[in-house]
Amino acid sequence: MYLHEVMKLTEKIKTPDQYPFNIPAIKSLGTLNFKKNVTFFVGENGSGKSTLLEAIAYQCGFNTAGGGRNNQYELASSEAKLGDYIRLSWMPKINSGFFLRAESFYNFANHIDDLAKEDPSIYHAYGGRSLHEQSHGESFLSLFKNRFGRKGIYLLDEPEAALSPARQLAFLSIIHELQHNAQLIIATHSPILLGYPHADIYSFDQQPIGLIQYEDTDHYQITRRFLENRKRYLKELID
Structure with a gap:
């Protein structure tokens, strides 16, 4: 584990009532500690989990459009508005890694194709061929x-x-193979991924952001109730 703490620099914020500082989870954020090699961020859309993850990527020096420190390409939506207002504490400091944004992965794949025009060997790090020549799921797994x-x-x-x-x-x-020599922080809605054992799960639906047990997440509870009572749920939703 390398990243031990994220601290919001409240004293630097001059517009606390503006986005993203007015997001309830971000507004109440003081310090967030990391004690496991695998940490999940969960919460409804707009709860701030992706905003904080992007800010961490910015402080790591990764391209906030997706990629690592050496992947420099332009994407208009890649501005990390929270990035200058947090501080990361490391032990030890590490510069290698990657920031995956599912929403901008297509642009990242274009960037890799552009680099491969000069050096085709770059595809070795992505399964041996263009990410665009693989299905969406295959390209993600090739990257991982x-x-x-x-x-x-x-x-x-x-x-x-x-x-x-x-x-x-x-x-x-x-994930299990990676966590032996890497640290992973994952924002997700997937009850399958959240089931990874011995990980910490931070809920952004509560203020301040706090740890939550897997079985207490909405993702688990709603999925379980639906699967156990599918007909009743569908009847209430559709009829």
Whole structure:
């Protein structure tokens, strides 16, 4: 584990009533501690989990459009508005890793294709061929299996977006292999990924942000209730 703490620099914030500082979870944020090699961020859309993850990526020096420190390309939506207002505490400091944004992965794949025009060997880190020549799920798993094998910190924003349930299960195995020499922080809605054992889960739906047990997450409870009472749920929703 490398990243031990994220602290919000409240004294630097001059517009606390403006986005993103007015998001309840961000507004109440003081210090967030990391004690496990695998940490999950959970919460409803707009709860601030992706905002904080992006800010951490910014402070790590990663491209906030997705990628690592050496992946420099432009994407208009990649501004990390919280990035200058947090401080990271490391032990030890590490510069290697990757920031995955599911929503901008297409642009990252274009960037890799551009680099490969000059050096085709770059595809070795992505399964041996263009990410665009693989299905969405295959390209994600190729990235995880090949690029993520090094020591580093890996920040993943909703990686389940391209993964079927079966591939989410396969990703659990990849997480297990990675966590031996890497730290992973994952923002997710997936009850499958959240089931990874011995991970910390931070809920952004409570203020301040706090740890929550897997079985207490809405993701687990709603999915379980639906699967156990599918007909009743559908009758209430549709009729």
